Amino acid sequence: MFEFTLSPEPTKAQISGGVYDVVIIGAGAAGLTTAIYTARDGLKTLILERESAGGLAATTEMIENYPGFPDGINGAELLERFRRQAERFGAEIIEFDEVVKVNPIKVGEIEVHTEGGQVYTGKTVVVATGSRPKKLNVPGEKEFYGRGVSYCATCDGPFFKDKNVVIIGAGNSGLQEGLQVLEYAKHVTFLEFLPYTRAERILQERVKNHPKSTLLFNQQVTAIQGDKTVTGVVAVDRETKAEHVYPADGVFIYVGYSPYSAFVADLVETNKWGYIITDEKMRTKVPGLYAIGDVRADNPAQLSVSVGDGAKAALAIRDFILELQG
Amino acid sequence: MALLNDEIVRNVTEMLAGLTNNVRLVVFTTKNGCEYCKEIVQLAQEVAATSPKLTAEVYDFDTARDKAAAYNITMAPAMVIVGARDYGLRYYGIPSGHEFSTLLYGIQRASEGKPDLDPQTLSFLNGLTQPVNIQVFVTPTCPYCPRAAILAYDMAVASDKVIADVVESMEFPELANRFNVMGVPLSVINANSRVEGAAPPYMIVDAIKAALA
Numbered sequence: 337m338f339e340f341t342l343s344p345e346p347t348k349a350q351i352s353g354g355v356y357d358v359v360i361i362g363a364g365a366a367g368l369t370t371a372i373y374t375a376r377d378g379l380k381t382l383i384l385e386r387e388s389a390g391g392l393a394a395t396t397e398m399i400e401n402y403p404g405f406p407d408g409i410n411g412a413e414l415l416e417r418f419r420r421q422a423e424r425f426g427a428e429i430i431e432f433d434e435v436v437k438v439n440p441i442k443v444g445e446i447e448v449h450t451e452g453g454q455v456y457t458g459k460t461v462v463v464a465t466g467s468r469p470k471k472l473n474v475p476g477e478k479e480f481y482g483r484g485v486s487y488c489a490t491c492d493g494p495f496f497k498d499k500n501v502v503i504i505g506a507g508n509s510g511l512q513e514g515l516q517v518l519e520y521a522k523h524v525t526f527l528e529f530l531p532y533t534r535a536e537r538i539l540q541e542r543v544k545n546h547p548k549s550t551l552l553f554n555q556q557v558t559a560i561q562g563d564k565t566v567t568g569v570v571a572v573d574r575e576t577k578a579e580h581v582y583p584a585d586g587v588f589i590y591v592g593y594s595p596y597s598a599f600v601a602d603l604v605e606t607n608k609w610g611y612i613i614t615d616e617k618m619r620t621k622v623p624g625l626y627a628i629g630d631v632r633a634d635n636p637a638q639l640s641v642s643v644g645d646g647a648k649a650a651l652a653i654r655d656f657i658l659e660l661q662g
Numbered sequence: 663m664a665l666l667n668d669e670i671v672r673n674v675t676e677m678l679a680g681l682t683n684n685v686r687l688v689v690f691t692t693k694n695g696c697e698y699c700k701e702i703v704q705l706a707q708e709v710a711a712t713s714p715k716l717t718a719e720v721y722d723f724d725t726a727r728d729k730a731a732a733y734n735i736t737m738a739p740a741m742v743i744v745g746a747r748d749y750g751l752r753y754y755g756i757p758s759g760h761e762f763s764t765l766l767y768g769i770q771r772a773s774e775g776k777p778d779l780d781p782q783t784l785s786f787l788n789g790l791t792q793p794v795n796i797q798v799f800v801t802p803t804c805p806y807c808p809r810a811a812i813l814a815y816d817m818a819v820a821s822d823k824v825i826a827d828v829v830e831s832m833e834f835p836e837l838a839n840r841f842n843v844m845g846v847p848l849s850v851i852n853a854n855s856r857v858e859g860a861a862p863p864y865m866i867v868d869a870i871k872a873a874l875a
C-alpha cells in the first residue's frame with residue numbers, strides 16, 4: 337500500500353560540470369524524454385528542475401490514455417520511470433534550482449543561469465518548462481490559499497475526507513481530479529464558466545453518473561468566502577443572473593494553465609498567451625535553443641504529445657551538434 | 663514482505679554510498695493509535711541496511727521518556743536523523759511517497775553536516791540567538807513538499823538554533839487542525855508565522871524574522 341518515490345537532490349560531486357552538449361530546463365515528461373534520447377546517444381546531458389522531477393503529470397493520480405498501460409498508471413510512478421530511464425543512460429539531474437536566465441553567447445555556446453547562482457553552459461538548450469495553473473483572480477482566492485483553496489487535488493485532497501468540495505473548472509484536469517476527490521469527499525460540485533465542457537466524454541459520463549457530484553455550467557465564480565478557512569464559493573448563473581453560495585470546505589481551481597516562458601521571452605517568439613513558437617523540429621529562432629512540451633505554442637497539453645516533442649528535439653539536437661563539429 | 667523493492671534498494675544503496683559520517687535513525691513508536699508504526703520501523707531498518715554508515719534504533723515513546731526528552735520529541739511516531747551530532751532533523755509519520763526523498767536527503771545532509779544554502783541565508787542563520795522551530799506540513803502525494811522539507815533540513819544543519827520538524831499531516835490530524843492546515847507544503851515558524859507553498863529561502867528567512875520580532 338505504500339509507495340516510495342526517489343527524487344533526491346544529487347550531491348554536487350555527482351555533477352560533472354564543464355560544457356554540456358544539452359542543457360534541458362524542466363524535468364517533466366518532455367524534458368526527460370529528450371534526456372533519454374540524447375544521453376543514450378552519448379551526448380553529455382544535464383537537466384535543471386525547479387521542483388522535484390516529474391512535472392505536472394506527476395501531480396495526477398491516474399493516467400489512462402498513455403499507451404502501454406492498459407490499466408492506467410499513477411502519474412508520479414510513470415514519471416519516476418522516465419527519470420530512471422534518463423539517469424540510466426547518464427543524464428545528470430539537478431533539482432530544486434530554478435532557471436532564471438538564458439544567455440546565448442555564440443552559436444554552440446548558451447549559458448543558463450539559476451536562482452541558486454549557478455551558471456551552466458550548453459552547446460544546445462531545451463526549454464521544457466511546461467505551464468502552471470492559472471489563478472482565478474477573485475476575492476478570497478489569495479487569502480484562503482492553503483486554508484481551503486488549492487491548485488493540486490492530489491496534494492491536498494486528503495484534507496477533505498467527508499467534506500464538501502467545489503472544483504472550479506470542468507475541463508479534463510478539473511473533472512479528472514474531481515473524480516479522485518469524489519472517492520473520499522462528502523460531495524463535489526463542479527462549476528464551469530462555459531455552457532459546455534471540452535473534457536473527454538468518458539470523464540463527463542463518470543462525473544454525471546456519480547451519486548455524490550453536481551456538475552453546473554454557465555457559472556461565473558465571483559468570490560471565495562471564508563472565516564479562518566474556506567466556507568463557500570459565490571457564483572452567478574450567467575443565464576439567470578441568480579447568485580448562489582455553494583458551501584465548501586475545500587476549493588480546487590482548474591481553470592487552465594499559463595506557460596513558464598517569461599525567462600526567455602526576450603529571446604524567442606511567443607504567441608499572445610506566452611507559449612513559445614517553434615518550427616516542426618522544435619527550434620526557436622535562436623540557434624541551438626529548442627522548446628518542447630506544454631510550453632510550446634499550439635500543443636494540446638497531453639503527455640504523449642510532450643513525449644513526441646521531446647524525441648523530435650533530441651533528433652534535431654543530434655544533427656545540430658554534428659554540424660557544429662563540422 | 664519488504665517495503666522497498668529491489669530496484670529502490672539498489673538506487674538508495676548507490677545514493678548513500680558516499681556518506682561521510684555515520685548516521686543514526688532514531689525511531690520513536692507509540693501504542694497510542696499509531697497506524698503505521700510497524701512500517702516505520704521496518705522502513706528505517708531497510709534503509710539502514712543499505713549502508714554500513716547507517717543504523718536504526720527503535721524506542722517506545724510511551725516508556726523511553728528520557729530518550730524522547732533528550733531529543734525533544736513530544737509526539738510519535740517520530741524519526742530523528744542524527745549525524746556527527748543532532749542537527750535537529752525530525753520526521754513525524756511515515757516518509758513514504760515523495761517524502762521518501764526528504765528522508766534520504768536528510769540522511770545525506772546529516773552525514774555531511776554541511777547545508778546547501780546561499781551565503782545570505784547562511785549568514786542570517788549564523789546570527790540567530792533564539793530558538794527557531796520550523797514545522798513543515800506535508801502529504802506523501804505532494805510533489806512540491808520535499809522542496810519545503812529539504813529547505814528546513816538545510817536550515818537546521820546550518821544553525822544550532824533551528825529544529826526542523828517535517829510532519830505528515832494525515833497522521834497528525836489534530837496538529838494539522840490546530841494550524842488550519844488544508845494545503846501543503848506549509849511551513850510554520852515557532853507556531854506563529856506561516857508560509858504556504860514551496861517557498862524560496864528568503865521567504866522562510868522573512869517568516870523567521872517575523873516570528874522572532
Ligand SMILES: Cc1cc2nc3c(=O)[nH]c(=O)nc-3n(C[C@H](O)[C@H](O)[C@H](O)COP(=O)(O)OP(=O)(O)OC[C@H]3O[C@@H](n4cnc5c(N)ncnc54)[C@H](O)[C@@H]3O)c2cc1C
Nearest residue numbers: 362364365366386391392393435465466629630637638639
Ligand atoms: C491534473 C492533471 C491531469 C492530467 N492528466 C493527463 C492525462 O491523463 N493524460 C495526458 O496525456 N496528460 C495529462 N495531463 C497533462 C500532462 O500532465 C502534461 O501534458 C505534461 O505534464 C506536459 O509535460 P511537460 O514536460 O511539457 O511539462 P511539465 O510536466 O509541466 O514539466 C515542466 C517542468 O519544468 C519545471 N520548470 C518550470 N520552469 C522552470 C524553470 N525556470 N527552471 C527549472 N525548471 C522549471 C517545472 O517545475 C516542471 O517540473 C494532466 C495534467 C494535469 C495538471
